[in-house]
Amino acid sequence: MPDQDTLPTPAEAGPPLPAPVAEAVARHRESVTAVLTRRDPRLLVVVGPCSVHDPAAALDYAHLLAGAADRLADDLVVVLRAYLEKPRTVSGWTGLLPDPTLDGKGDVATGVRLGRSFLLEAAATGLPLAYEFVDPLVAHYAADVVSWGAVGARTVASQPHRHLASWLPMPVGMKNCVSGDIGTAVDAVRAAGLPHAFPGIAADGRLTTLRSTGNPDAHLVLRGGRKPNHGAADVAASLAALTAAGLPPRVVVDASHGNSGKDHDRQPAVLEDLAAQVADGNRGLVGVMVESYLADGRQDLGAGPPRPDLSVTDACLGWERTVPLLEVLARAARRRRSSL
Numbered sequence: 001m002p003d004q005d006t007l008p009t010p011a012e013a014g015p016p017l018p019a020p021v022a023e024a025v026a027r028h029r030e031s032v033t034a035v036l037t038r039r040d041p042r043l044l045v046v047v048g049p050c051s052v053h054d055p056a057a058a059l060d061y062a063h064l065l066a067g068a069a070d071r072l073a074d075d076l077v078v079v080l081r082a083y084l085e086k087p088r089t090v091s092g093w094t095g096l097l098p099d100p101t102l103d104g105k106g107d108v109a110t111g112v113r114l115g116r117s118f119l120l121e122a123a124a125t126g127l128p129l130a131y132e133f134v135d136p137l138v139a140h141y142a143a144d145v146v147s148w149g150a151v152g153a154r155t156v157a158s159q160p161h162r163h164l165a166s167w168l169p170m171p172v173g174m175k176n177c178v179s180g181d182i183g184t185a186v187d188a189v190r191a192a193g194l195p196h197a198f199p200g201i202a203a204d205g206r207l208t209t210l211r212s213t214g215n216p217d218a219h220l221v222l223r224g225g226r227k228p229n230h231g232a233a234d235v236a237a238s239l240a241a242l243t244a245a246g247l248p249p250r251v252v253v254d255a256s257h258g259n260s261g262k263d264h265d266r267q268p269a270v271l272e273d274l275a276a277q278v279a280d281g282n283r284g285l286v287g288v289m290v291e292s293y294l295a296d297g298r299q300d301l302g303a304g305p306p307r308p309d310l311s312v313t314d315a316c317l318g319w320e321r322t323v324p325l326l327e328v329l330a331r332a333a334r335r336r337r338s339s340l
């Protein structure tokens with residue numbers, strides 16, 4: 001009898017992807033790649049809650065977003081942030097997958113099951129899913145359903161994360177360091193593009209050697225640092241740095257985190273600035289990221305049960321404020337396309 005801390009294997013954590021979902025994931029990955037390689041002139045928009053703490057409410061959000069994504073599909077490829085792990089600067093709640101009871105008990109065995117079931121339900125909305133791979137071990141519970149992956153600002157220098165990214169079968173964004181340094185992320189894009197052999201976990205739970213062929217769709221994400229780096233000059237400098245490193249000049253820019261000083265009220269101005277750059281014809285700016293949820297703001301975890309509709313990690317833009325910004329981004333992408 002396994003003790004309560006024994007994790008199910010990836011194959012035991014939930015049902016395999018239903019065939020129609022697997023087919024949709026393959027199509028979504030191809031759509032994201034087409035935007036990154038500029039075969040598709042639309043703009044990639046990775047948008048959604050900072051973290052999922054209440055699966056039912058996050059699914060409500062996903063349904064709203066799926067409606068908007070359909071409406072704006074001529075101009076935007078919208079991807080849902082379905083983040084179940086949180087990297088912490090020092091400490092704090094680490095996400096639904098490692099801590100599904102939100103209280104530090106760390107019931108990872110329940111978390112991997114709950115997390116997988118959430119991802120399958122979120123994928124059933126028809127949206128592509130975005131996921132930050134924080135712990136390479138648990139990547140194996142999520143990777144098959146993810147269409148855009150991220151390696152975050154706190155792990156981008158890590159060799160295991162770069163190796164994982166080289167093996168993951170979807171485009172992976174490498175975020176600049178929390179300091180604002182982009183060189184480490186550029187190195188990470190190069191490393192992820194190469195073949196590697198490294199330890200991992202097979203579907204049956206056995207440790208195995210994973211062999212990657214290199215991820216051709218790894219790319220840089222600007223998320224700001226000690227100061228923002230979303231402006232046209234910083235975007236141009238990052239594209240030049242990529243070209244100098246022999247990499248395709250393409251960048252996704254996160255309107256949150258260091259680019260908004262973690263103040264959700266500053267995301268609209270950052271997004272307006274990014275939309276202006278796109279409308280001006282910047283083709284290297286291939287995508288943006290937005291932290292958005294049902295209600296505006298955030299709450300601390302603490303005394304009572306948290307509100308389902310309000311972020312428990314970074315403050316998010318509420319849904320009502322998100323929709324007009326998606327429309328601004330769509331107009332900008334349309335304008336860029338019309339000038340091609």
Ligand SMILES: O=C[C@H](O)[C@H](O)COP(=O)(O)O
Nearest residue numbers: 086087088089090092313314
């Ligand atoms: O995206 C969310 C947070 O910015 C990230 O988890 C770091 O949070 P912290 O600096 O509050 O630990």
Ligand SMILES: C=C(OP(=O)(O)O)C(=O)O
Nearest residue numbers: 050152153154175223257
């Ligand atoms: C933690 C995140 O971002 P960053 O790595 O840029 O801090 C995030 O997007 O949730």
